[in-house]
Amino acid sequence: xxxxxxxxxxxxxxxxxxxxxxxxxxxxxxxxxxxxxxxxxxxxxxxxxxxxxxxxxxxxxxxxxxxxxxxxxxxxxxxxxxxxxxxxxxxxxxxxxxxxxxxxxxxxxxxxxxxxxxxxxxxxxxxxxxxxxxxxxxxxxxxxxxxxxxxxxxxxxxxxxxxxxxxxxxxxxxxxxxxxxxxxxxxxxxxxxxxxxxxxxxxxxxxxxxxxxxxxxxxxxxxxxxxxxxxxxxxxxxxxxxxxxxxxxxxxxxxxxxxxxxxxxxxxxxxxxxxxxxxxxxxxxxxxxxxxxxxxxxxxxxxxxxxxxxxxxxxxxxxxxxxxxxxxxxxxxxxxxxxxxxxxxxxxxxxxxxxxxxxxxxxxxxxxxxxxxxxxxxxxxxxxxxxxxxxxxxxxxxxxxxxxxxxxxxxxxxxxxxxxxxxxxxxxxxxxxxxxxxxxxxxxxxxxxxxxxxxxxxxxxxxxxxxxxxxxxxxxx
Amino acid sequence: xxxxxxxxxxxxxxxxxxxxxxxxxxxxxxxxxxxxxxxxxxxxxxxxxxxxxxxxxxxxxxxxxxxxxxxxxxxxxxxxxxxxxxxxxxxxxxxxxxxxxxxxxxxxxxxxxxxxxxxxxxxxxxxxxxxxxxxxxxxxxxxxxxxxxxxxxxxxxxxxxxxxxxxxxxxxxxxxxxxxxxxxxxxxxxxxxxxxxxxxxxxxxxxxxxxxxxxxxxxxxxxxxxxxxxxxxxxxxxxxxxxxxxxxxxxxxxxxxxxxxxxxxxxxxxxxxxxxxxxxxxxxxxxxxxxxxxxxxxxxxxxxxxxxxxxxxxxxxxxxxxxxxxxxxxxxxxxxxxxxxxxxxxxxxxxxxxxxxxxxxxxxxxxxxxxxxxxxxxxxxxxxxxxxxxxxxxxxxxxxxxxxxxxxxxxxxxxxxxxxxxxxxxxxxxxxxxxxxxxxxxxxxxxxxxxxxxxxxxxxxxxxxxxxxxxxxxxxxxxxxxxxxxxxxxxxxxxxxxxxxxxxx
Numbered sequence: 001x002x003x004x005x006x007x008x009x010x011x012x013x014x015x016x017x018x019x020x021x022x023x024x025x026x027x028x029x030x031x032x033x034x035x036x037x038x039x040x041x042x043x044x045x046x047x048x049x050x051x052x053x054x055x056x057x058x059x060x061x062x063x064x065x066x067x068x069x070x071x072x073x074x075x076x077x078x079x080x081x082x083x084x085x086x087x088x089x090x091x092x093x094x095x096x097x098x099x100x101x102x103x104x105x106x107x108x109x110x111x112x113x114x115x116x117x118x119x120x121x122x123x124x125x126x127x128x129x130x131x132x133x134x135x136x137x138x139x140x141x142x143x144x145x146x147x148x149x150x151x152x153x154x155x156x157x158x159x160x161x162x163x164x165x166x167x168x169x170x171x172x173x174x175x176x177x178x179x180x181x182x183x184x185x186x187x188x189x190x191x192x193x194x195x196x197x198x199x200x201x202x203x204x205x206x207x208x209x210x211x212x213x214x215x216x217x218x219x220x221x222x223x224x225x226x227x228x229x230x231x232x233x234x235x236x237x238x239x240x241x242x243x244x245x246x247x248x249x250x251x252x253x254x255x256x257x258x259x260x261x262x263x264x265x266x267x268x269x270x271x272x273x274x275x276x277x278x279x280x281x282x283x284x285x286x287x288x289x290x291x292x293x294x295x296x297x298x299x300x301x302x303x304x305x306x307x308x309x310x311x312x313x314x315x316x317x318x319x320x321x322x323x324x325x326x327x328x329x330x331x332x333x334x335x336x337x338x339x340x341x342x343x344x345x346x347x348x349x350x351x352x353x354x355x356x357x358x359x360x361x362x363x364x365x366x367x368x369x370x371x372x373x374x375x376x377x378x379x380x381x382x383x384x385x386x387x388x389x390x391x392x393x394x395x396x397x398x399x400x401x402x403x404x405x406x407x408x409x410x411x412x413x414x415x416x417x418x419x420x421x422x423x424x425x426x427x428x429x430x431x432x433x434x435x436x437x438x439x440x441x442x443x444x445x446x447x448x449x450x451x452x453x454x455x456x457x458x459x460x461x462x463x464x465x466x467x468x469x470x471x472x473x474x475x476x477x
Numbered sequence: 478x479x480x481x482x483x484x485x486x487x488x489x490x491x492x493x494x495x496x497x498x499x500x501x502x503x504x505x506x507x508x509x510x511x512x513x514x515x516x517x518x519x520x521x522x523x524x525x526x527x528x529x530x531x532x533x534x535x536x537x538x539x540x541x542x543x544x545x546x547x548x549x550x551x552x553x554x555x556x557x558x559x560x561x562x563x564x565x566x567x568x569x570x571x572x573x574x575x576x577x578x579x580x581x582x583x584x585x586x587x588x589x590x591x592x593x594x595x596x597x598x599x600x601x602x603x604x605x606x607x608x609x610x611x612x613x614x615x616x617x618x619x620x621x622x623x624x625x626x627x628x629x630x631x632x633x634x635x636x637x638x639x640x641x642x643x644x645x646x647x648x649x650x651x652x653x654x655x656x657x658x659x660x661x662x663x664x665x666x667x668x669x670x671x672x673x674x675x676x677x678x679x680x681x682x683x684x685x686x687x688x689x690x691x692x693x694x695x696x697x698x699x700x701x702x703x704x705x706x707x708x709x710x711x712x713x714x715x716x717x718x719x720x721x722x723x724x725x726x727x728x729x730x731x732x733x734x735x736x737x738x739x740x741x742x743x744x745x746x747x748x749x750x751x752x753x754x755x756x757x758x759x760x761x762x763x764x765x766x767x768x769x770x771x772x773x774x775x776x777x778x779x780x781x782x783x784x785x786x787x788x789x790x791x792x793x794x795x796x797x798x799x800x801x802x803x804x805x806x807x808x809x810x811x812x813x814x815x816x817x818x819x820x821x822x823x824x825x826x827x828x829x830x831x832x833x834x835x836x837x838x839x840x841x842x843x844x845x846x847x848x849x850x851x852x853x854x855x856x857x858x859x860x861x862x863x864x865x866x867x868x869x870x871x872x873x874x875x876x877x878x879x880x881x882x883x884x885x886x887x888x889x890x891x892x893x894x895x896x897x898x899x900x901x902x903x904x905x906x907x908x909x910x911x912x913x914x915x916x917x918x919x920x921x922x923x924x925x926x927x928x929x930x931x932x933x934x935x936x937x938x939x940x941x942x943x944x945x946x947x948x949x950x951x952x953x954x955x956x957x958x959x960x961x962x963x964x965x966x967x968x969x970x971x972x973x974x975x976x977x978x979x980x981x982x
Contacts, residue, residue, distance in 0.1 A: 044634050046638050053707075056710065114919055115915040118876055190704055401499060408502045420507075
């Protein structure tokens with residue numbers, strides 16, 4: 001019996017070890033690719049003629065679609081920032097997804113909108129639309145009021161009304177940098193192949209100063225939780241995604257700020273409501289649709305277009321957010337599981353999908369399990385010291401290398417944190433977030449996986465303090 | 478056990494390595510910070526040192542040779558960059574040549590050319606550039622063993638940056654470099670060259686750009702069609718003469734892009750002045766009216782209308798009339814859009830016919846075009862709206878009435894009386910019966926004049942919505958005058974109607 005238990009622990013430890021090895025090897029490879037592509041992009045940006053793009057009549061129009069549900073605190077600031085965005089031709093479509101607060105009233109009062117009965121043709125499926133609000137003197141803004149149906153449903157309503165060939169999804173609590181949309185559009189204009197997705201970087205706005213819908217002073221947030229999230233976002237957006245993009249196997253583009261080709265999305269059936277992360281699902285759906293129909297297409301991820309968003313400020317909210325992301329990831333990989341290891345989908349099917357399914361989606365349970373089982377097996381004498389050290393090193397030590405590396409990449413390319421003190425804290429938190437924070441997030445993710453297997457489908461609401469409330473007003477600057 | 482101990486020491490070594498690498502990263506981060514700080518300090522000091530020289534040079538107070546002698550002292554990278562940026566910031570069409578000569582004199586052009594083309598080619602190109610030679614027409618990319626390597630971004634990006642600087646020289650000097658760059662294997666470098674050609678608008682670049690466009694049309698170019706078209710669109714009305722030969726290109730998509738580029742150029746010019754046929758080269762004018770309107774490719778005909786509208790003469794009217802009744806809906810759509818100009822008032826009956834077009838986009842465009850004609854156009858539109866039984870046409874007209882703010886005119890017409898009032902009332906009634914009453918309800922709620930308010934209330938009563946009944950209730954409670962009386966009587970009528978309906982069921 002004793003031997004059987006020891007053997008069981010051996011197997012478990014071997015699985016955890018293999019998981020850590022695979023994860024770290026893949027991350028290292030991605031790090032190399034990212035380092036190359038981000039550095040090259042940063043150098044190319046020296047000759048990025050965004051002013052030409054702004055003046056060119058050839059630049060395609062874009063519809064900025066903002067799904068909003070009970071966002072009365074932030075919606076006016078967000079819309080103002082979107083209307084200020086530098087772009088030759090844009091339409092801002094706010095989709096009020098059955099809000100029970102004063103989201104619509106705020107917009108109507110601020111922009112002097114009038115209720116109208118406009119033509120609406122439902123191509124992508126969505127819940128019934130109640131009303132349209134429009135101001136003939138401000139023709140670049142439309143508000144749609146509809147029955148609550150979730151973010152994907154709201155996006156579908158938005159793309160049904162949009163007239164531009166491209167649309168950009170924007171979260172209602174996000175602030176977009178003035179040149180960000182131009183930078184997102186640049187690879188689309190420059191590509192000789194139809195670019196159906198162009199994703200950008202999302203940054204954490206906590207601690208920054210906002211004035212008239214723009215971030216005017218970039219600072220690190222004060223709390224350790226938010227600082228750890230800043231490091232995590234930098235690592236994700238500068239290492240993970242550019243790496244997969246380099247391999248032309250993008251699987252995730254943040255829905256907070258992502259440009260998509262309207263016609264292709266409509267042909268693929270629009271956003272799906274059967275997952276809680278419609279942004280991940282649409283990417284997989286588009287890959288599938290284009291490959292099946294032998295379309296030549298491209299998805300790009302650019303590291304300099306910046307969208308600022310508010311991160312959860314408490315452990316409880318962070319837990320909700322991460323559980324939802326993990327649940328959505330699980331739903332997406334399971335929905336598209338026929339793509340896994342399918343050569344028909346190229347590197348997407350052979351590398352990206354398996355990695356996201358087995359390492360990112362399910363793997364977190366192994367990591368979470370390992371966090372408990374490894375110290376336990378070592379303490380009961382079922383694991384040699386050397387193996388224990390090896391696993392600890394893989395779990396903690398190597399992670400710091402990736403995190404500090406991403407801060408280095410940020411510092412050498414984007415340099416969004418001008419203060420030396422902030423950079424020092426970034427490096428410090430890059431080292432310490434691997435001890436404690438990462439394990440905590442892994443637990444939340446594992447809960448998300450459990451939720452999936454227990455059949456939970458609900459959207460866990462993350463309540464923010466609100467962009468206006470968290471940032472200094474003009475007088476305080 | 479020995480193995481385990483070895484492994485443990487290995488892990489410790491690995492840990493030490495990771496920590497060292499982290500420390501190295503940290504040191505590098507702070508080194509970068511310091512280096513950048515120093516760079517910007519040097520740049521700022523160079524700026525303050527050379528501002529006077531640059532402004533004196535730009536004001537023509539000192540010669541090119543003198544400026545070169547004074548700016549030669551700038552030797553570090555930061556100083557180079559500062560001088561380059563200051564000169565480029567002051568560059569305009571009048572001083573571009575002198576500024577370029579300073580760049581030649583300071584050796585910057587030589588340095589950029591070496592980075593972009595290598596030492597050997599740079600020397601020859603430099604000589605040709607100084608002689609202001611025009612570039613060869615062929616833009617075929619030669620293939621060598623090194624082509625795949627040269628295509629890599631690692632090597633292409635520095636060439637692109639250097640070419641970007643070369644492209645900023647005066648057009649006569651830059652042309653040789655940007656034309657030569659079209660032979661580069663990397664698409665990024667060629668894209669920079671194409672963008673520079675567009676910015677410089679050198680006539681010699683037009684055939685090269687059309688060559689690139691043709692390659693893109695034939696799917697043989699890794700530089701996008703949009704990039705090349707953007708460059709061509711930068712040209713002005715004066716350059717249109719060079720576009721004429723391509724109007725009869727055997728490739729129909731090529732003809733389409735030529736016509737579309739001319740359209741963009743003309744539209745750009747029309748933002749600043751009212752164009753007429755004399756602003757276009759005679760050959761181009763003839764090519765549009767004789768060939769483009771009869772082109773076998775519908776897309777060419779469609780885009781031709783948008784250029785022809787700028788001609789503003791009898792032939793243009795005739796050509797647009799023909800296009801308005803073209804067999805292809807895309808052509809009709811663009812022709813209707815092209816007629817959104819008061820000069821073409823005689824085409825209003827033709828546009829009215831398009832209100833019953835088989836394609837909704839044409840109908841929509843016709844509605845917008847007629848609305849753009851002011852009161853005469855919108856009255857025609859209202860009459861058609863009241864008379865038509867076509868649901869889709871009616872919907873499109875109501876959409877335009879709402880979106881373009883014509884509702885305010887309708888409400889204003891209700892106050893005036895006469896024929897306009899009758900027409901406005903008929904429009905309001907039809908909109909209500911179609912269920913498009915939100916905006917009229919808001920108007921009824923917000924109006925202060927009693928007469929149009931009562932009329933609107935009568936119209937809205939034809940199909941009362943909950944929103945309207947709520948408005949009536951508010952008016953009934955707050956207004957003691959005739960409007961309040963009307964509201965109360967209408968509410969009573971609505972209640973009786975509801976009771977009668979309940980009784981029937």
